Amino acid sequence: MGRRQSRPALLELLKSREEEASSPAADRDHTTAWPGPGRSIRITAGHLLVVAAVVIVLLVVTWMIAFRQGELQARSDLESVIFQPVVSDPVLASPQIKESPAPPEAVLENHPNAPVMGDPRQEGLFYFVLAETREAGALRLARFCRARGLETWVIPRDNAGLARVIALPGLTSTSRSEAECRNLDDRIGGIGLQWVESGGQSSLEDRYLVRWDG
Numbered sequence: 454m455g456r457r458q459s460r461p462a463l464l465e466l467l468k469s470r471e472e473e474a475s476s477p478a479a480d481r482d483h484t485t486a487w488p489g490p491g492r493s494i495r496i497t498a499g500h501l502l503v504v505a506a507v508v509i510v511l512l513v514v515t516w517m518i519a520f521r522q523g524e525l526q527a528r529s530d531l532e533s534v535i536f537q538p539v540v541s542d543p544v545l546a547s548p549q550i551k552e553s554p555a556p557p558e559a560v561l562e563n564h565p566n567a568p569v570m571g572d573p574r575q576e577g578l579f580y581f582v583l584a585e586t587r588e589a590g591a592l593r594l595a596r597f598c599r600a601r602g603l604e605t606w607v608i609p610r611d612n613a614g615l616a617r618v619i620a621l622p623g624l625t626s627t628s629r630s631e632a633e634c635r636n637l638d639d640r641i642g643g644i645g646l647q648w649v650e651s652g653g654q655s656s657l658e659d660r661y662l663v664r665w666d667g
Contacts, residue, residue, distance in 0.1 A: 569595050570607045570616075574665040578623030581641060583657050591616040594648065601644050627662045634662075 569592055574580055584594055588609065595605040595618050604621040620641060629635045645657030
């Protein structure tokens with residue numbers, strides 16, 4: 454009888470190799486590269502700091518953009534208010550004035566060709582300044598006063614379109630104890646009340662005396 458071989462049969466070797474290839478250890482070797490269901494992901498403190506820094510940067514950038522837009526809008530609104538054109542006289546806006554009958558002594562001054570703008574002041578005398586406003590408003594006030602017997606003149610102030618309305622006659626003193634000054638002041642006050650009743654915005658209560666020195 455021949456000697457029994459000690460080596461495993463070829464069929465057994467192939468079978469053992471197939472079992473090793475399909476074992477759980479091999480599966481684990483192929484799947485360790487990707488996390489599967491139920492596998493936890495470790496987040497470190499460094500990851501949290503990076504995320505927090507990114508969020509803070511985004512918030513700062515957003516705030517800066519919103520602040521810049523608000524600043525531009527506020528500046529635009531302010532410029533529109535500052536450079537808004539004047540549509541009416543701020544002091545003496547009176548588009549329609551009801552003229553009362555003029556006294557006999559003022560007929561000449563109410564003539565359409567009678568001069569209203571000029572400077573008849575004399576050096577060394579004091580004159581009442583009734584208002585200082587736009588030229589158009591000053592002319593309306595001067596004609597209104599002349600229609601009531603008070604001689605008034607419009608004196609341009611500068612190139613900005615402003616003018617003064619002064620009343621005559623000139624005075625030698627500013628004291629109300631002087632009859633001439635007191636009477637003229639009371640007369641201007643009465644005409645100022647009529648000016649308000651006719652649509653004017655000032656009763657001429659801000660009138661003041663100025664000395665003319667040439």
